[in-house]
Amino acid sequence: MKVLVIGGGGREHTLVWKLAQDSRRPEIFCAPGNAGTAALGSNLPIGAEDIGGLLEWARDEKPDLTVVGPEAPLCAGIVDSFEASGLRIFGPKASAANMEGSKAFAKAIMQSAGVPTAWAQTFTDADEAKAFVHEKGAPIVVKADGLAAGKGVTVCKSIDEAEQAINESLVDRAFGDSGSEVLIEECLVGEEASILGLVDGEHIVLLASSQDHKPAYDGDAGPNTGGMGAYSPAPIVGEDMWPFIRSNIFEATVSELKKRGIEFKGVLYAGLMMTADGPKVLEFNVRFGDPECEAILPRWEGDIIPVLEACIDGTLTDDLIRWKDDPCVCVVMASGGYPGAYEKGKLIKGLDKAGAIDHVTVFHAGTKTEEDSVVTSGGRVLGVTATGSDLAQAIDTAYKAVSIIQFDGAHYRKDIGAKALKVLS
Numbered sequence: 092m093k094v095l096v097i098g099g100g101g102r103e104h105t106l107v108w109k110l111a112q113d114s115r116r117p118e119i120f121c122a123p124g125n126a127g128t129a130a131l132g133s134n135l136p137i138g139a140e141d142i143g144g145l146l147e148w149a150r151d152e153k154p155d156l157t158v159v160g161p162e163a164p165l166c167a168g169i170v171d172s173f174e175a176s177g178l179r180i181f182g183p184k185a186s187a188a189n190m191e192g193s194k195a196f197a198k199a200i201m202q203s204a205g206v207p208t209a210w211a212q213t214f215t216d217a218d219e220a221k222a223f224v225h226e227k228g229a230p231i232v233v234k235a236d237g238l239a240a241g242k243g244v245t246v247c248k249s250i251d252e253a254e255q256a257i258n259e260s261l262v263d264r265a266f267g268d269s270g271s272e273v274l275i276e277e278c279l280v281g282e283e284a285s286i287l288g289l290v291d292g293e294h295i296v297l298l299a300s301s302q303d304h305k306p307a308y309d310g311d312a313g314p315n316t317g318g319m320g321a322y323s324p325a326p327i328v329g330e331d332m333w334p335f336i337r338s339n340i341f342e343a344t345v346s347e348l349k350k351r352g353i354e355f356k357g358v359l360y361a362g363l364m365m366t367a368d369g370p371k372v373l374e375f376n377v378r379f380g381d382p383e384c385e386a387i388l389p390r391w392e393g394d395i396i397p398v399l400e401a402c403i404d405g406t407l408t409d410d411l412i413r414w415k416d417d418p419c420v421c422v423v424m425a426s427g428g429y430p431g432a433y434e435k436g437k438l439i440k441g442l443d444k445a446g447a448i449d450h451v452t453v454f455h456a457g458t459k460t461e462e463d464s465v466v467t468s469g470g471r472v473l474g475v476t477a478t479g480s481d482l483a484q485a486i487d488t489a490y491k492a493v494s495i496i497q498f499d500g501a502h503y504r505k506d507i508g509a510k511a512l513k514v515l516s
């Protein structure tokens with residue numbers, strides 16, 4: 092069996108790692124991949140957004156399954172293109188991927204479906220947007236409608252800040268067409284959690300809960316990043332909340348889409364704020380989270396291919412997935428300067444020694460092989476992941492592995508999982 096994984100970050104190394112353990116022992120290709128995926132399969136010199144190039148390769152090589160990591164190719168219609176060529180591919184078509192591609196579309200679906208979320212209004216005119224902000228007051232959230240590489244959301248403490256964010260998007264066009272419309276949104280208060288669901292068009296299987304750490308520095312200080320670490324499960328999501336999350340968030344959303352003639356297949360990821368009034372949706376994504384994937388997949392018991400195929404075939408059932416009890420923690424090691432400018436090409440030392448520790452897996456993100464060495468090639472470099480019999484032990488083990496790995500300028504948060512320890516204490 093041949094499997095193609097599209098993308099080249101920590102999420103994709105984790106998917107490749109899980110696929111490599113499948114009892115069908117697939118031959119794995121990753122486009123473009125990283126030094127981690129190269130050790131488990133063949134990297135292809137094709138970018139994740141080069142849909143024409145990927146399709147050409149797939150038409151020639153005929154993979155039995157393609158798994159898409161990042162949102163950009165999904166929103167650009169890679170699933171539509173592959174299916175039109177008779178290729179089996181896991182992920183939503185462009186019309187359904189619009190749940191991530193357009194925050195205004197996602198909000199309209201949530202409002203029609205009665206999904207709990209922040210109130211919001213959309214604007215294309217800066218003066219009207221500012222008048223609305225004055226009417227509502229701060230704190231308030233300004234979001235560029237489209238994909239903005241994680242930079243399109245500003246949580247504004249003051250009206251001034253909100254006006255600046257509106258100018259940035261609508262006047263200065265900092266996000267290009269992605270920011271030609273903005274949402275002005277209620278600022279929700281609480282702790283965040285990520286719930287991912289697999290969807291086959293009809294049936295929904297929720298995956299284990301997790302929590303990301305978006306700000307760059309300890310104590311949730313500093314600029315937002317793609318995610319500096321994650322753990323699973325997230326104790327903030329109590330057992331009693333699951334039925335509500337399933338019916339009022341996931342089932343309501345999937346059936347509202349269906350009412351509009353849009354079938355959702357793939358991963359539907361709800362970024363939740365656990366407010367005093369219960370969980371509310373901050374955003375939907377249409378793919379595995381990164382680094383949530385690194386914290387969730389090591390807890391997944393058994394094969395992944397039958398489940399991905401069931402999503403494609405419309406035969407998904409809850410009993411296809413079982414979870415290990417052991418919690419998992421992923422600490423992201425990033426390049427100096429990230430999420431701002433950073434240098435690449437730094438030699439990474441200690442990978443083998445860290446990876447040899449029991450219960451540790453070092454997932455590669457921004458890495459590549461140069462001669463016989465592994466060097467940095469991106470902002471988020473590694474996802475150092477450990478399981479443990481309890482969360483405290485998983486955290487200890489992950490940081491023990493982190494302490495062994497070195498590259499110039501490396502930085503990482505020292506408090507991944509700390510919020511969960513507080514909830515548990």
Ligand code: AMP
Pocket residue numbers: 209232241244246276277278279280283305362373374
């Ligand atoms: P997003 O790109 O939509 O995931 O937003 C990035 C981050 O902004 C989220 O993880 C939250 O921390 C924050 N955020 C987004 N929407 C809101 C909101 N309505 N209220 C408070 N914080 C928000």
Ligand code: GLY
Pocket residue numbers: 303317318376379380381382383
């Ligand atoms: N971890 C956040 C994301 O994948 O969007």
